Amino acid sequence: MNDTAQNVIILGSTGSIGTSTLNCIRRFPDRFRITGLAAGRNIDLLCRQIDEFRPEKAYIADVKSIGRLRERCGSKVHLVEGKDGLETLVREASSDIVVNALVGAVGLRPTIAALKKKNRVALANKESLVIGGDLITGLVADGWGELVPVDSEHSAILQCLSGVKAPATIESIVLTASGGPFRTRPLEGFATITPSEALTHPTWAMGKKITIDAATLMNKGFEVIEAHHLFSMPYERLRVVIHPQSIVHSLVEFYDGAFMAQLGCPDMELPIQYALAFPRRLPMNGKRLSLSEIGTLEFFEPDYVRFPCLRLCIEAGKQGGTAPAVVNAANEVAVAAFLAGTIPFTDIARVVAAALDRYAAQPATSLDAIEAADAATRRSAHETIKQKGLS
Numbered sequence: 001m002n003d004t005a006q007n008v009i010i011l012g013s014t015g016s017i018g019t020s021t022l023n024c025i026r027r028f029p030d031r032f033r034i035t036g037l038a039a040g041r042n043i044d045l046l047c048r049q050i051d052e053f054r055p056e057k058a059y060i061a062d063v064k065s066i067g068r069l070r071e072r073c074g075s076k077v078h079l080v081e082g083k084d085g086l087e088t089l090v091r092e093a094s095s096d097i098v099v100n101a102l103v104g105a106v107g108l109r110p111t112i113a114a115l116k117k118k119n120r121v122a123l124a125n126k127e128s129l130v131i132g133g134d135l136i137t138g139l140v141a142d143g144w145g146e147l148v149p150v151d152s153e154h155s156a157i158l159q160c161l162s163g164v165k166a167p168a169t170i171e172s173i174v175l176t177a178s179g180g181p182f183r184t185r186p187l188e189g190f191a192t193i194t195p196s197e198a199l200t201h202p203t204w205a206m207g208k209k210i211t212i213d214a215a216t217l218m219n220k221g222f223e224v225i226e227a228h229h230l231f232s233m234p235y236e237r238l239r240v241v242i243h244p245q246s247i248v249h250s251l252v253e254f255y256d257g258a259f260m261a262q263l264g265c266p267d268m269e270l271p272i273q274y275a276l277a278f279p280r281r282l283p284m285n286g287k288r289l290s291l292s293e294i295g296t297l298e299f300f301e302p303d304y305v306r307f308p309c310l311r312l313c314i315e316a317g318k319q320g321g322t323a324p325a326v327v328n329a330a331n332e333v334a335v336a337a338f339l340a341g342t343i344p345f346t347d348i349a350r351v352v353a354a355a356l357d358r359y360a361a362q363p364a365t366s367l368d369a370i371e372a373a374d375a376a377t378r379r380s381a382h383e384t385i386k387q388k389g390l391s
């Protein structure tokens with residue numbers, strides 16, 4: 001370990017993005033040093049990570065697990081506690097880079113805390129930008145920190161834009177979407193989709209919440225909003241194309257008709273490592289893309305009738321203000337209810353549409369306004385589900 005190593009905090013260290021980030025960091029111990037780890041409830045894995053990486057500070061969200069974590073690891077690491085623990089961890093551990101791999105709206109405050117520390121935020125928590133896009137891009141524009149996307153599509157766009165001197169030459173951005181597990185399933189069969197069917201993604205291995213969002217295409221809607229904020233691109237110039245092979249990770253179209261695309265195997269370690277080292281590239285071994293083995297790359301227009309969440313999300317993005325926060329909160333409640341077996345798959349979109357109908361969007365220029373919209377929507381979404389008067 002040397003003094004030029006960058007200090008890295010990982011929020012969500014035991015999840016899919018977190019463990020992949022640690023794989024990247026293991027390859028470059030001279031470049032990156034882990035200083036903070038935050039997990040949800042996986043004590044065993046968090047303890048192993050603490051043993052291996054010896055961070056300054058650690059945090060576990062599940063309050064019932066704190067005592068056991070203290071017993072097992074309390075002598076090796078300073079444990080941060082309390083309801084603002086994620087922000088405290090970000091503020092108090094040494095850091096240059098914060099990898100935010102949290103799930104849901106809970107990721108917004110730690111993103112802001114990291115930016116206020118003038119850190120790089122390697123952002124996998126897309127909800128930060130979906131609900132707090134105006135706030136976060138405002139902070140970055142004012143010189144507070146740096147935002148580098150981890151999401152594979154946005155990483156692809158960033159890679160396509162490297163070396164582009166004049167943003168005015170960009171005509172549009174095309175986000176690719178696998179289409180999820182129900183791309184070809186007839187609409188009549190949607191109401192009987194089970195959680196285990198929806199949790200089987202054809203090309204990407206991810207956490208539960210994002211896998212359901214990928215099945216409804218809500219995830220792609222969030223990514224449109226994310227791209228709008230990250231690349232200052234109006235919604236009229238953001239497009240979605242279904243690409244079942246997940247090889248072309250996204251494209252940029254220029255005003256002379258040229259397209260740039262980034263291709264690769266569907267493996268999150270590449271965009272994670274790119275976000276850590278940006279604007280440099282670091283070497284990576286492993287599976288290489290063989291175009292002749294794949295043979296065919298397909299592209300289709302998205303079906304907004306079968307996947308209404310995509311349309312709802314883009315509408316909310318265009319509406320702006322707290323509308324995306326409303327969509328996100330309703331979706332978080334609806335996805336949890338679907339996974340619990342309380343509502344059918346098709347009701348996810350209905351709960352979101354009802355929330356968006358009911359709530360008058362406000363400007364999203366303060367954390368208070370965003371969190372008020374989030375809390376009010378969660379309450380009303382729970383009500384909607386309880387009443388079951390949906391269809």
Ligand code: MG
Pocket residue numbers: 151152153223
């Ligand atoms: Mg993505």
